[in-house]
Amino acid sequence: MAGVLVVCELQNGKIKKASREALTIGRKIAEAAGGELAAFAAGSGAAGAAEEAGKFGAKTLYAVADAQLDVYTTEPYAAALKQVIDQAQPSVVLFGGTSNGRDLAPRIAARVNAGVASDVDRLEWTDGRLRARRPVYSGKAFATVDVVSTPAMATTRPNAFPPEETGAGAAEVVNVSYQPAESKSKLMETKTPEAGELSIAEADIIVSGGRGLKEAANFSYIRDLAHAINGAVGASRATVDAGWIDHQHQVGQTGRVVSPNLYIAAGISGAIQHLAGMSSSKHIVAINKDPEAPIFRVADLGVVGDLFQILPALTEEVKQAKSGH
Amino acid sequence: MNSVVCIAQVPDTESRIKIGADGRHIDEAGLKFIVSPYDEYALEEAIRLKEKSAGDVTVLSFGPDRVQQALRESLARGATKALHVKGNSGDADALGIAKVLAAAIKSVPHDVVFFGKQGVGTDNSLVGPMVAELLGYPQVNVITHMEVGEGKLTAHRELEGAEDVVEAALPAVVTAQKGLNEPRYASLKGIMGAKKIAIDVKSIADLGLDESDVVGQRVQTVSLALPPEKSGGRKIDGADAAAAAKEIVKYIREEAKAL
Numbered sequence: 001m002a003g004v005l006v007v008c009e010l011q012n013g014k015i016k017k018a019s020r021e022a023l024t025i026g027r028k029i030a031e032a033a034g035g036e037l038a039a040f041a042a043g044s045g046a047a048g049a050a051e052e053a054g055k056f057g058a059k060t061l062y063a064v065a066d067a068q069l070d071v072y073t074t075e076p077y078a079a080a081l082k083q084v085i086d087q088a089q090p091s092v093v094l095f096g097g098t099s100n101g102r103d104l105a106p107r108i109a110a111r112v113n114a115g116v117a118s119d120v121d122r123l124e125w126t127d128g129r130l131r132a133r134r135p136v137y138s139g140k141a142f143a144t145v146d147v148v149s150t151p152a153m154a155t156t157r158p159n160a161f162p163p164e165e166t167g168a169g170a171a172e173v174v175n176v177s178y179q180p181a182e183s184k185s186k187l188m189e190t191k192t193p194e195a196g197e198l199s200i201a202e203a204d205i206i207v208s209g210g211r212g213l214k215e216a217a218n219f220s221y222i223r224d225l226a227h228a229i230n231g232a233v234g235a236s237r238a239t240v241d242a243g244w245i246d247h248q249h250q251v252g253q254t255g256r257v258v259s260p261n262l263y264i265a266a267g268i269s270g271a272i273q274h275l276a277g278m279s280s281s282k283h284i285v286a287i288n289k290d291p292e293a294p295i296f297r298v299a300d301l302g303v304v305g306d307l308f309q310i311l312p313a314l315t316e317e318v319k320q321a322k323s324g325h
Numbered sequence: 326m327n328s329v330v331c332i333a334q335v336p337d338t339e340s341r342i343k344i345g346a347d348g349r350h351i352d353e354a355g356l357k358f359i360v361s362p363y364d365e366y367a368l369e370e371a372i373r374l375k376e377k378s379a380g381d382v383t384v385l386s387f388g389p390d391r392v393q394q395a396l397r398e399s400l401a402r403g404a405t406k407a408l409h410v411k412g413n414s415g416d417a418d419a420l421g422i423a424k425v426l427a428a429a430i431k432s433v434p435h436d437v438v439f440f441g442k443q444g445v446g447t448d449n450s451l452v453g454p455m456v457a458e459l460l461g462y463p464q465v466n467v468i469t470h471m472e473v474g475e476g477k478l479t480a481h482r483e484l485e486g487a488e489d490v491v492e493a494a495l496p497a498v499v500t501a502q503k504g505l506n507e508p509r510y511a512s513l514k515g516i517m518g519a520k521k522i523a524i525d526v527k528s529i530a531d532l533g534l535d536e537s538d539v540v541g542q543r544v545q546t547v548s549l550a551l552p553p554e555k556s557g558g559r560k561i562d563g564a565d566a567a568a569a570a571k572e573i574v575k576y577i578r579e580e581a582k583a584l
Contacts, residue, residue: 073491074454074464099484103466106419106451110458115418115543118449131547137446140342141351142550149543185463185493188479192487199486205583229583240503247469247504248483253338253445254362254503262581273338279555283581285573287563297557301576305563313570321574321584 003035005062005090005151007081008053009072009100013045015052017202018096020163022156025123026094027057027166032125038062038088039171042069042080047173054171056163061171062088066178071187072100078107079181085112087176090151092130094123097155098201105155115149121160121259121280130154138253138276158202159259198232200249205262208234208251208278212267212288212307216244221311222266228318234258234278236268252277266307270295287311326378326473327434328371330404331426331452332386333361333444334395342551349546350415360395363441366501369508371439372403374473381405383433387425388414393524400519401511407524408433410532413540421539423455428532430460435496437478442467442500450500457498464498465491469505 006026008019015023023039030037038060039053046063053061064080081104085093093108095101097119109116122133130152136143147154200206207229209222219233226233235249251258253273263281268274270286270293278284279298286299287307296302303310336342336356343352360368371382383406384399386392396407410429414422430438438460440453457464465471469488470481473495482489483502493499511519529536563569578584 074466078458099467099482102450103454103464106423106454107458107464109451110420110423110455113420113543115420116449116451117544118419118451134448136448136549137336137342137351138338138448139552141344142552144547144550146545146547147543148545183463185465185491185497188490188492190484190487190489191481197486201485229577247502248486250503257448262577262583271339272341279552283577283583284558285576291560296560298555299560300558300580301573302558302560303563303569303573304560305566305569309566310563310569310573313566314573317567317570317574318577318584321578 002089002091003038004030004092004094005038005040005084005088006058006094007040007101007104008049009096009098010041010043010045010049013048015049016096016098017163018098018101018156018158020056021158021161022094022096023053023056023058024164025156025161029092029123029125029130033091035091036060038090040081040084042077044070047175050173051170054168055165057166057168058171060174062174062176064176064178068180069178073183073185073187074103074107075181075183075185077104078111080178081108082111083176083179085151093151093153095155097157101155105153109153112151113149114151114153115147116153116155117145117147118155119157120154121157123154123156135257135280138257138273139280140276157259200232200234200251200256200258203232204260205229205231206234206251206258206260207231207264208236208268209239209266210236210268211238213239219245221307225264225311225315225318228315228322236274237271265295266311268295269293270298326374326436327380328374328437328439329383329385329430329433329435330364330368330371330399330439332364332384332395332399333441334358334386334388334392335361335444335446338362338445344549344551348548350549358391358394360398361441361445363443363445363501363503365508366503366505367439367441368399368402368404369506370471370501371437373506374437381434383408385426385429387412387422396524397519398511400522401516402509403515407522409524409526410529411526412529412536416540418542418544419449419451420455421542423452423459424534425529425532425539426452427456427459428534429527430456437473437495438462438498440498440500442502453498453500462496462498463493465493466500467502468499469502471499471505
């Protein structure tokens with residue numbers, strides 16, 4: 001067992017939460033397998049992640065410090081990661097399940113003939129194999145799979161592995177000099193149209209609205225509560241299809257599958273494809289005027305009533321609670 | 326401008342999933358199968374490209390005989406050719422599927438290779454980028470907008486709360502996200518016309534591949550299980566909105582510890 005390599009994404013020099021989660025489970029896999037945890041980071045400031053990577057259990061940080069890697073693009077990152085895989089010879093490579101992690105993992109896997117378990121919410125080392133559990137059919141079922149290739153790869157589902165620090169010191173930095181690769185694509189610009197708005201992908205709290213809102217303008221009820229509680233705005237497929245809100249907000253089988261700590265559903269009856277996308281949330285509150293709505297079957301706390309009365313009262317109550325009353 | 330659209334056939338998203346007798350596959354009895362929803366956006370974009378600049382739209386699917394239904398539906402919507410690679414896709418890992426599709430794509434003229442961003446059901450989101458790698462093409466993943474120019478395409482790639490605008494040289498692989506376009510329905514004329522198009526059928530061996538590199542490799546399913554049935558929690562009457570709001574905040578604070 002040579003060890004576990006976790007591909008870390010940096011943002012302003014810090015390791016992103018999804019990568020810290022991957023480091024946390026990566027450390028446990030390494031311990032079980034009797035190997036060491038190593039981290040990969042790329043970009044000019046890559047070596048600066050050594051202290052943080054060490055805190056999460058990494059003994060080594062492979063830093064590919066090159067300005068060509070300051071922003072993520074597929075082919076240069078795949079080339080840099082291939083160099084590190086060749087050097088470190090890991091048995092397991094893990095990625096946080098972010099947009100970039102999910103872009104890079106299949107690309108590098110095809111390059112080294114590795115199997116990948118996507119979007120896993122459990123991971124263990126059993127009988128010398130990487131065993132993963134992953135939701136399929138958007139959570140209507142769970143598949144347990146063994147990744148039997150070397151290396152074995154997986155992308156971790158955001159929020160599934162709470163980050164744990166070990167208190168260890170900085171990881172030892174191994175500088176890897178980037179051998180520039182041909183790239184047939186280039187990044188022209190990054191647009192951030194919804195600056196300040198939280199994405200449902202990684203949010204701890206999501207407040208979602210459905211057809212019960214009656215019209216697009218009434219998403220303000222959802223936004224007000226989301227703002228007060230510092231959560232992201234989610235939506236049912238019906239509201240997205242009706243054009244009330246952008247698809248980025250859609251929770252469900254043809255939207256995002258989410259598992260936040262707290263999910264508040266208002267005016268959502270709970271179509272099977274919506275339930276599939278949110279029922280693994282840790283705490284679920286549902287507000288609906290129909291006591292028979294299927295959403296109540298998955299809710300930990302169900303409130304039968306008028307969302308137009310309850311949401312403003314709840315927003316007010318949350319603001320009070322936040323201000324310490 | 327020629328396109329290939331890779332189509333996955335999946336259980337209808339409204340289906341209830343049952344586990345098959347072997348405990349490793351779903352029970353397909355009585356299941357309705359559809360074209361994976363994201364593949365519909367991919368197909369629509371390819372058809373629009375053909376309408377602008379002529380060329381062929383080849384729909385390609387790897388799987389058992391039932392996938393021909395998905396190919397027929399795609400022809401009815403406006404694809405011009407169809408290729409079915411017969412095989413046990415259910416026991417192939419994503420890279421096995423990608424190897425089959427990459428080999429099949431090489432046999433068909435193409436400038437753009439389209440996928441849905443994921444096959445709804447298996448939810449891997451792996452095959453598109455794997456095919457790009459195997460063919461040595463650039464990839465733009467999870468796109469919400471795309472324009473094709475001379476020898477290149479420009480596409481918007483969805484990120485967490487942002488998007489990248491990426492330019493890629495042709496041939497290229499893109500994977501479609503909802504919002505890319507509004508897929509059309511098949512017209513009666515399209516349905517009739519589709520019946521006249523023969524679906525080309527190939528085996529894995531016809532593509533020069535060994536089945537042993539496709540099926541049962543790299544990732545193996547140990548078991549498939551349904552999630553534990555949730556019993557449903559407490560239900561309260563919300564007629565008094567203020568009281569209900571207090572009750573919810575109490576729950577959020579004490580149980581979810583989120584306040």
